Amino acid sequence: MNDSILIFLCVLLGAAVIVVPFTARLGLGSVIGYLLAGVALGPQGFGVMSNPEEILKYSEFGVVLLLFLIGLELHPKRLWEMRNAIFGMGSMQIGLSTLLVGGGLLLLGWSWPQALIAGLGVSMSSTAIAMQVIAEKGLKNHPSGRNGFAVLLFQDLAFIPILLVVSFLGVKTETVGSPSVWMQIAQAIFAIIAIVLAVRFLSYPFFRWIAGAHVRELSTAFSLLIVLGIAYVMEHVGLSMALGTFIAGVILADSEYRHEVEANIEPFKGLLLGLFFLAVGMTIKLDLILQNPWEIMFYLVALLALKMLALVMTGYIFQIDRRQIPLFAILLSQGGEFAFVLFGQAVQQKALDVERSAMLNGVVTLSMLTTPLIMLAYNKFMAGRNQDDKPEADKIESEGRQVIVAGFGRMGQIVTRLLNVNNISSTVIDHNPEQIERVRKFGFKAYYGDATQLAILEAAGISNARLLIVTIDDKDTTNLLVEEVRRAYPKLKILARARDRIHAYELMDRGIEDFERETFGAAVSMGEKALVIMGLSKFAAHRVGLKFKVYDHKNLENLYRYHENEKEFISQSREATAALERLFAQDMVTLQEPANDESWG
Template identity: 40%
Template sequence: MSTAPTLIFTEALVLLGGAVVAAPIFRKLGLGTVLGYLAAGAVIGPLAHIITGAEEILPVAELGVVFLLFVIGLELKPSTLWRMRADIFGLGSAQVLLGGGLLTIAAVMFQLLDWKAAVVAGFGLSLSSTAFALQILNDRNDMNSAYGQRTFSVLLFQDLAIVPLLAMISILGNQAGSQSASLWMDIGIAIAATLAMILTGRYVLTPLFQIIARTGAREVMIAAALFVVLGSAMLMQAVGLSMAMGAFLAGVMLAESSYRHELEADIEPFRGILQALFFIAVGLSVQFNVIFDNLLLLALAVPLIMLVKGLSIYGLCRLAGSSHNDALRIAAVLPQGGEFGFVLFTTAVSAGLFSNATASLLISIVTLTMALTPVVASLANHLLKGEAREEIEEDFEGAGSDVLMIGFSRFGQIAAQILLASGRDVTIIDDSADRIRQASMFGFRIYFGDGTRLDMLRAAGIEKAKIVAVCTQKRDVTDKIVDLIAAEFPHCRLFVRSYDRVHSLSLRARNVEYELRETLESGLKFGRSAITALGVSEDTAAAIEDDIRRRDEERLQLQAVDGLRAGTHMLYNRPVQPEPLVKPKRGAEQPEDAL
């Protein structure tokens, strides 16, 4: 066997091993997987010298960003993208112009670069990393939040800005005369290619996948998905746009296709692995010799650049109508330099605007700002203000019924219907103004109040209530209400919605009269219906359901007696051993436990 394939497999093994080791450790430490991948790359490459040549790995690893943008495009219908146009072209362009302008002025003021090089450096550093920002949003499950959508809009414009920025480098590199006509030609070609992509996606891709789906060949569908992503990416790159932009457009065009979910499932494994590889490749590219040689400059420049970008983004988002918290979140996710900075700075060297040393220094700045982004995003959480809750003035006139229900979410709404249908009066309190308004549309009378406050409970008529039903969603809130009522009204009969098994044991220790895990009965009914649909008789299905319910209760009683450590699901004396389940015998016999 030749050494070249062996070397490739060895490097792949090392990279995968680094990802497997670093990601869980950093996730456990609360630092995020991105920082873990960066650290793994830095150790594998510049520190241990196990792998060299990050410039060869990075172009392949960038496919992770391409696949990520395709998946995001699948989640955005063209109508949704159209609604985001103000943020994309308004806020996005303002961010690039303001951030690039401020960083350019700073470079000139401190006499770090001449004005031409300062313009390229300033606008190159104004671009943020799509991969880093979107990974943070995905880790937080905030991609579809208001601030997540606005963050993505800014990133999308930055991808579009790469074309005029590359043209600007050509102009500044004393090639203006020859480039004047070709600039407009390049822009025209880019627009034409984008329109061709849109038309192809709208009229060709869906019929194509319909034909492939009829073959029933799963591997062909996967190959077609990869072909579409890579083909659209290569087309956009050929006309000067980013590969990620091409993949994103292809995703948007397929967002309304019936094959959207299947395509997403096919691409997702490739996206995850390649995106992890991208972050590791960035870590591989860290030039520690450049960092050590310019330690003081970098110690001043990196935080200054992140501060300038962060403050400018925060101010623009506030002007665009974002709340303080959302603007701060966006600013904390986008303060880093981006992967397009590598492209711009390398191009600037070719155009004679930079020396190789300057480009290396700027690339080191981008890399360090990337590495610090997860930390900055985490620290920014401490500057968030408590979200202002809408409050309603409430006089509690007419309150005081047989049943006092605290919390009117989905669980409480179902329980309340049974109580009301039986002819019982129910006093319901909830602390969500929106939920109260929605419930009033269906004829429910709900009082606005915080069930953790003693004065609210008294005003709601807790002293007259025969039963207090605590149906709040969060475990800590439920526990606080139960403890308050047990201390102040010890004779109240408490019926409590439980979050999970551990919570049920905790509530039983508080001597509540009745508790029910929120998913227990629905899960049992679901399973019973499923086996009935598979041909099991109604009597047998009912017997199995009763048997599972009985066994669950017996295990709960065992755990309640012997004790359960919170979060470990282990008894102090011995572990709970769930009994094997057997099919109940037909007829009148009760199901027997398997030993």
């Protein structure tokens, strides 16, 4: 092997090993360390690497592996549940960012095609930067992290249509043999379908065959082959490599090989992602910044301010908790790696001049550098304020209680009172400190804390508990909690509150068999009273209510198999309703007979 290659690798790894721990200890995170090391090693620094674009090209596999691993943790049903956030918030964010940034550039005298291209380019965020910050700050299950991921995913989906917009804005330079725009779209659709089918129907038999050989490195090799093969196909048809591997990860999320694949890929992801940040640092053109420092700083501040404004507006439009909106905006405030490709394409199409492309690339790169710094400032000055100065979680004393109640609103209080009068004590956890203080005055043993955090539940004694009762009123939080607990404590009995019939099916998807729809019992009770007012005896009305409860619950379970097929679900629901009407019509004679109502009086 060439000595220069070994020296280069040693310098690269050495710089990362020295700088990254230093910035991490200062609280700046690993991303800043990698970027600064890249600046030092790049052409504008010590000149160890004169062509950082080559490293950037290959190090993008770190982002590819990152999206693949994210896909492995995201089941298809969970992805479907996120569709409103992905397509709604994602499209709104890109639209508002493009409008604000493009409009600002128009006011500065840019032509409308160049302003539109710049607006579209900077509307894209860096998946690598944002997801790394989300991981380091433990925001994966945080509302800001989940919403940020949804927007990033839509940006991946929107990249090809945005490239097509750029091709229409530029001077046509296509050769006779180049594919048309519609052919490119057809190729992209065919590639995605082929990937889905191949991963779903071909990879499983291969995994079984390889497992039979009992050679661990073969499993690692096949996992990498899947990722690299899909990345090649996606790049060949002009799509995002990361998007393709993300789709593959989602498909494999339900397989029995998921954890093995994850363990095989994880080490490569970390190294290549670090290399990607190093390469981004190397591409920072210090000479351009030093030549036009005020202009670059103006555009950088304007980009961050306008994009964060667009994200804040998106958060308010989609009714994100106002306390989470600043964090959501910071996570996605930077420009992304897609901008480099987009501006390069615009230059080739003669829709953007070289000077402005270089300036925009510099601004986008610097914006990547600022995200961890803004995040640090947020954590220091704003995080506590945006949590409404909530106290730290209480120190929980489980005292051997075998029941844990998560959520102490109206439903949780009634359940707990019923347990107490039967001499069954429970450990109660709620995230509302005012609510905790209020119920303590009435003698309840309740603690403040976030029940979605396993550390809180473990402190409450979940490892020795017989039952977890989830009465939280937010269905997304409930779903997240039961997923985490089911994964960590698969044998624990869980009784959950369902907001409605749809939420009941979501809980069933997560393996929850025991749930109670929050308004169902009260609605049936009200219906019984209505029947009495309309002339039925109290006994008959109560009997009707009981029969209706039994039939409806059985009907809910029978229709579960159809709940993802809307057409079949509606058809089966109509048949079930007709059957219920026939059942009660046959029983009506019995119900109308006089009954002794004294015990119901």
